């Protein structure tokens with residue numbers, strides 16, 4: 047069984063996996079044990095991507111088992127090994143990178159055909175759902191390797207989602223002092239157990255400034271701008287999450303980077319080495335990482351949870367293939383139609399959500415003036431009367 051993205055918003059559950067043949071010595075056919083649903087998956091489900099060709103099996107945060115029963119986490123890349131980036135330890139920037147669940151089929155399936163080189167063995171004691179965090183943790187490790195962090199440094203993290211919280215937790219383990227900024231009240235309530243168990247501080251905003259390190263773990267460009275204003279002289283900002291497109295950033299803000307001799311470092315994905323380094327962190331912090339799991343579900347539920355993942359209001363959903371029900375009906379799930387879409391289902395920074403949330407009922411005293419003249423005419427819908435008799439024939 048596999049979940050195949052056949053078009054925008056269309057995830058089909060298919061049972062035919064005859065195309066899963068090992069045609070190349072560099073590949074291995076594996077059983078997928080668990081696969082986390084990343085916001086990137088949900089974005090591709092909703093919006094597609096320039097390089098995404100349908101049909102495609104999504105999913106890149108997976109734990110698999112080979113035919114001998116060994117479990118592995120999966121570095122989701124396939125790099126060329128010969129370009130200048132591959133040869134200098136920056137394989138995440140490979141000129142010919144192919145990503146599982148993006149360029150090739152990924153982990154939203156019972157079986158995944160993966161490059162042998164991408165499999166990293168897992169210790170027996172680490173539960174598979176926790177090991178699904180290897181990719182986000184690896185990305186966080188890549189970010190911190192770009193930063194000259196010293197014990198006691200103050201770190202400002204924008205975004206209280208799983209990435210922001212993993213970032214703060216990793217900072218804590220490095221002896222730094224993290225503060226997470228999260229504006230969404232329901233989300234703050236949701237992450238409260240993690241915050242209290244870890245001792246990490248979270249606020250909607252801070253008047254403090256002069257932070258040594260800033261990391262943006264959300265796509266809001268305003269958070270990125272605020273981050274620049276909060277850097278101390280000689281401080282560093284990790285440009286970790288891509289930000290909302292086609293926004294404008296004031297040059298006055300960019301001048302702060304100049305005056306303060308601040309450093310902005312781009313961070314994109316991670317290497318196999320970063321993923322390997324994620325292991326000890328996941329082992330020692332398994333209990334806290336478990337608090338970042340929203341739910342562990344049968345893979346057949348994927349279409350239903352995509353809008354939730356897209357909204358950014360939930361923590362990590364893990365698909366557990368041992369919960370799969372092979373007799374479940376084969377179904378197609380499409381994007382929800384607009385009448386059922388609530389503002390909270392939309393991404394927090396989306397224009398559509400901003401517009402929906404800004405709509406307020408017309409005050410009673412203004413209602414007469416707000417009523418258009420045509421509504422006072424008799425039977426304004428007369429031209430549509432004939433149409434109203436059609437619905438039985440309407441699809």
Ligand SMILES: [Zn+2]
Pocket residue numbers: 084085086106107181182
């Ligand atoms: Zn991901």
Ligand SMILES: [Zn+2]
Pocket residue numbers: 125126127128129130131132137139140141142143
């Ligand atoms: Zn390369």
